[in-house]
Amino acid sequence: MESQRSFLLIGLALVTFLLWQQWQVDNAPQTVTPPTYSEAGENNLSQASSDVPVGSQAEAIESASTGTKFITVTTDVIKTKINLLGGDITQLDLLTYAKEKDGSDPYELLVEQGGQLFHAQSGLTGANGPDASSAGRPLYRASADTYTLSGDTLEVPLTFLSKDGVLVQKTFVFTRGEHKVEIRFDVMNQSDRVKNVQLFAQLKQQSAQASSSMMMPTYHGAAYSTNDEAYEKVDFGDIADKNINMHSIGGWVAMIEHYFVTAFVPSAEEQIDISTKALSGGKALIRYKGEPVQIAPGATETLSTTLYAGPKDQDKLAELADNLDLTVDYGILWFISQPLFHLLKFLHGLVGNWGVAIILITIIVKGLMYGLTKKQYTSMAKLRQLQPKLTELKNRYGEDKQKFSQAMMELYRKEKVNPMGGCLPILFQMPIFLALYWVFVESVELRHAEFALWIHDLSQQDPYYVLPILMGVSMFVMQKLQPTPIQDPVQQKIFQYMPVAFTFFFLWFPSGLVLYWLVSNIISIVQMLMINKSIEKKGLK
Structure with missing residues (x-):
């Protein structure tokens, strides 16, 4: 020949x-971004930031008419905006990655609202979890409006006391030079009854923003890893068609775009349930839930997760979790x-x-x-x-x-x-x-x-x-x-x-x-x- x-x-x-890659992009389900919405019950986990819950602290904080309060945290590599309603990270800028070549604006990985909406949410559900309350998401207190990293680490504690005596301190731990954030829940049962809580961590994103081209066929969507599947992608179209539900020991859930990845990583030994869900307004989420934890009266339990939001650095990702480096997707020829x-x-x-x-x-x-x-x-x-x-x-x-x-x-x-x-x-x-x-x-x-x-x-x-x-x-x-x-x-x-x-x-x-x-x-x-x-x-x- x-x-x-x-x-x-x-x-x-x-x-x-x-051409086949581009055809898939062009024929993917298209959605239109509607006004901000909220859902009842457990779907409060995906509600908009304008909803303020009714609780024991409601009278001590700003009302919905004046807007929900946010705090900002700045390190040497990231700048985040945390919504005190739920304690979610609703905006995250990568300070060492410019949005445009030679530009001064940082790359926005997590976006608060609009067509590029992308949030990293975490909290406690279960029988007594504050995020499972019919009143809505918990509204945390913070001691300051802004935090800036000056040493090697920075801890940002948020507190919430539920009406039934569950005191939660949600602490974000930032580290110099790192794009990972440790999120720790210290839960104290101040009542005279056993309380049950369950940690959840999820990524919610507007699905209509996925983009690619024939000459640069890149993936934009969800992915997960379990003890049975090292790396599996679930694009927004798949989520819209059918929700997944599976059990795993260890693993992670992530949202991927061309050069960057956002992932929630539990401990390698933790038993988790991974699921996806299509939300109204063209939004989609992927989440994991940990095992229910019982807290005796007067006792304190600690639950934690790790959020990574940054570049697809193979060495950093491999160090953080097994198979997370596979989000740098080389396809079937990855071994070459x-x-x-x-x-x-x-x-x-x-x-x-x-x-x-x-x-x-x-x-x-x-x-x-x-x-x-x-x-x-x-x-x-x-x-x-x-x-x-x-x-x-x-x-x-x-x-x-x-x-x-x-x-x-x-x-x-x-x-x-x-x-x-x-x-x-x-x-x-x-x-x-x-x-x-x-x-x-x-x-x-x-x-x-x-x-x-x-x-x-x-x-x-x-x-x-x-x-x-x-x-x-x-x-x-x-x-x-x-x-x-x-x-x-x-x-x-x-x-x-x-x-x-x-x-x-x-x-x-x-x-x-x-x-x-x-x-x-x-x-x-x-x-x-x-x-x-x-x-x-x-x-x-």
């Missing part, structure tokens, strides 16, 4: 895959992508530039594949040498395809030529290319990463289309170095316009991917020249 045909098949397969990513990261540590690291990893991969490449080109050269004999056989046997096929295989055996020799090597290289593709698409390290000259963001397309055009030129040169003997005029036209088609598609690819393909083509050209010289010395043209 000729290399041009192989590249065409690869290109067609890739474009078909990307992960080593390639670590190699890319190692190279970046040496040179300090992600673009240069991409060039180096391309050189390494192409160097390791040189033996297969040489075998491929040598096999195709031998096949071209046999073209006159194959034509003679075809003329001899005419329409008798069986005899022609037998004679052709006998010729291959006699000349010691493997007809698949030009195809198999490139099939080995295909997984490497796809694995690198997902590394470049999924790695937050490449977001806003500069290379050189006009390439200021390797995760975005080339603003002047220089790299795609150079890539097309390199493909044209490769065609000239490796001409195809195909006589069919239609196929000849297809191969002739391949560089043009690829250039067109690559106009919208992230520049990091185009840089990889361009460098790969340049190395292939050099290898072709070297291999062709070696082949000619053996008497093959």
Whole structure:
């Protein structure tokens, strides 16, 4: 099989895959964001922030007419807004990640309201949990309106006393340099009866905001991990169709977007129930509940969970929970992508530039594949040498395809030529290319990463289309170095316009991917020249 045909098949397969991804996005259920709403009973967990519960502290706090009170917490890497109604984190900004390249506004991961609404909610349900009260969510007290991290850790305590004598102190623990927040519930039973509470943690998000593109097919939706399923995605369409309910020991629940992940993580030994739910107004949530806990009169119990809201840092995620690093979704080729990513990261540590690291990893991969490449080109050269004999056989046997096929295989055996020799090597290289593709698409390290000259963001397309055009030129040169003997005029036209088609598609690819393909083509050209010289010395043209 000729290399041009192989590249065409690869290109067609890739474009078909990307078109299929985009079709899924375009045909996903669409929703419209309605006004803020509230639900009764346990659905109070997903109610809007404008609802103030009736309770023993209601007279001591602001009324609904003046708005519910919030507090803000600022560390060196995040800034959060906590709603005292329920103690939910309703806004979280990533201070070290800009929203736009060279912009001053931080990236908003959790958003308080509107079409991008995204909240991290946690609390206590159960028979005596304050969040299960028909009166609504508990309204906590705080000793200050703003908190700022000055040391290595910062604790932000909120308190609530229910009418039936359950005192809850909900404490948020922030750590310098970390995107994780420890959330601890110290529950004291001040009554004369046993109380039952149950911790829940959930992520509520407006589902209509999911976005992707054919050239950047990224996932936006929910995911979870259990002791049976290491990593499972549940997109917003699946949640709208059917709610999931399952039991696990340990695990986590998360909402994922392109470069960032928000996850609630219980302890690894905790028994939890994971579920999803579609809410009115196009909102969706994924939650977990812990086991019910009994608290004797006068006793105190502590329940806790961990919230991670930040970039898809594989090392940090793997350290926080088993399989959480799989949210950096490399697909079925993850076992190839992960080593390639670590190699890319190692190279970046040496040179300090992600673009240069991409060039180096391309050189390494192409160097390791040189033996297969040489075998491929040598096999195709031998096949071209046999073209006159194959034509003679075809003329001899005419329409008798069986005899022609037998004679052709006998010729291959006699000349010691493997007809698949030009195809198999490139099939080995295909997984490497796809694995690198997902590394470049999924790695937050490449977001806003500069290379050189006009390439200021390797995760975005080339603003002047220089790299795609150079890539097309390199493909044209490769065609000239490796001409195809195909006589069919239609196929000849297809191969002739391949560089043009690829250039067109690559106009919208992230520049990091185009840089990889361009460098790969340049190395292939050099290898072709070297291999062709070696082949000619053996008497093959």
